Amino acid sequence: MYKIMTAGPTQVRENVRMARSLETTNPDVDTEFCEFYKETCDLLRDLVHSSGTAYILGGEGILALEAACASLTEPKDRVLVIDNGIFGKGFADFVKIYGGQPVLFSSDYHRPVNIDELKSFLEKDNDFKYATVVHCDTPSGVINDISRICPLLDEYGILSVVDSVAGMFGEYVNVDESCIDILCGGSQKVLSAPPGLAMVWVSQKAEKAMEERHVPIASFYANILTFKTYYQDKWFPYTMPASDINGFRAAIDNITAEPDIVQRHAGIAAATREAVTKAGLELYLDYGFSNTVTVIRVPDGLTDVQILSLMKNKYNVMISGSFDILAGKVLRIGHMGENANVRDMEMTLDAMDKSLTELGVTLKCSMKEAFSEFIRCR
Incomplete structure (x- = not known):
């Protein structure tokens, strides 16, 4: 599953x-x-x-x-x-x-x-x-x-x-x-x-x-x-x-029952962006980031399908591509609602770390570790 x-x-x-x-x-x-x-x-x-x-x-x-x-x-x-x-x-x-x-x-x-x-x-x-x-x-x-x-x-x-x-x-x-x-x-x-x-x-x-x-x-x-x-x-x-x-x-x-739900989303979103940029990947937006989804440019030389398929079929994590003018250009992680928790985000970023490495991308650091460190230091 x-x-x-x-x-x-x-x-x-x-x-x-x-x-x-x-x-x-x-x-x-x-x-x-x-x-x-x-x-x-x-x-x-x-x-x-x-x-x-x-x-x-x-x-x-x-x-x-x-x-x-x-x-x-x-x-x-x-x-x-x-x-x-x-x-x-x-x-x-x-x-x-x-x-x-x-x-x-x-x-x-x-x-x-x-x-x-x-x-x-x-x-x-x-x-x-x-x-x-x-x-x-x-x-x-x-x-x-x-x-x-x-x-x-x-x-x-x-x-x-x-x-x-x-x-x-x-x-x-x-x-x-x-x-x-x-x-x-x-x-x-x-x-x-x-x-x-x-x-x-x-x-x-x-x-x-x-x-x-x-x-x-x-x-x-x-x-x-x-x-x-x-x-x-x-x-x-x-x-x-x-x-x-x-x-x-x-x-x-x-x-x-969760009065701090907006703060939970803001924290997870900030940690995700920190992890992605520390690893050397590029966010799609210049600024104005949502608390609910992080959008990452597909690294040069790869396709979104390669990354999405490897993450899903080998590491059992399903994230999104995009469509229309962004089709094939970006990856989207949905950290909203039940998705917005530390354990599942660590699993997602670990799957992305391993998939990108296997596809030949040299990351500056582990996104999973950078995410976890940001959460611990908050």
Whole structure:
């Protein structure tokens, strides 16, 4: 069995797996399940300091992104797509699908969004219904400062849609303080539940914008408003995946029980970057590193497939490559959720040490040892 250290999905704790195996019910008619769902959504709301409404959707995390765009976008709406990564740029596709006109604010993929440059852009052009931004763009591991970006958007009356699928819980998120209108998450990253559920947090302003549309939302499954009266009506718009939500709730309880979870992620991330650079390998980013994933350039003369295959097949550790413009160029270690612990990171870096050495790379030191030393000295 491989040790999964990918940039999501992540390892799943035993209590989450067991919760998914509990005897199920009919969520369409069981009012106790409706209460359980609402209680779980309220816990989600509180975890990210939101005064809005949280919903759990039956679909992989990308459903949250599409649902946000589907629910807000009307034909010919101008939408600002903040693009400093593959997922950031990808929001433009959702905007186009629902008839909107994406306008890209593009910047260097090796660093976070520059707030001053964004402000200068908005001073010249701010006629946008909403803007999209990725908190942690997983392919590159860059972290964007949503606590500054979204309030800036709010100053211009622009609603914000934030993809924090790979950020939240490993990075601090305060929805109200950051003026976030729709926050999007997924079950398979720091939360460490299996893939299959998406989460959205919706502000009153975003809900009002959905309700005051001139054109009906061009989707049923991706229409956030279909959930608005579920609790009053005790009726969901579609049959909810009860077993998945049972496991999801156990994962939420795990996070609630760990008040220092962000600090744990920050420590593991810092030690990983220290180990990688000490060994003479090159990080993809210039700065703006996420707590949840470290992205390393593939050493010259090698392919990502050579390294990934050797680590997996000989040393039983599975990490990620990347895709799109980063396909074949980088390796990604996912130190998020259940992956973010000293023992598994030591195993991962040891496997990388041995694999790179076997493939002819001369390392300046052992990454495993450098990681361990950094942790001991903290």
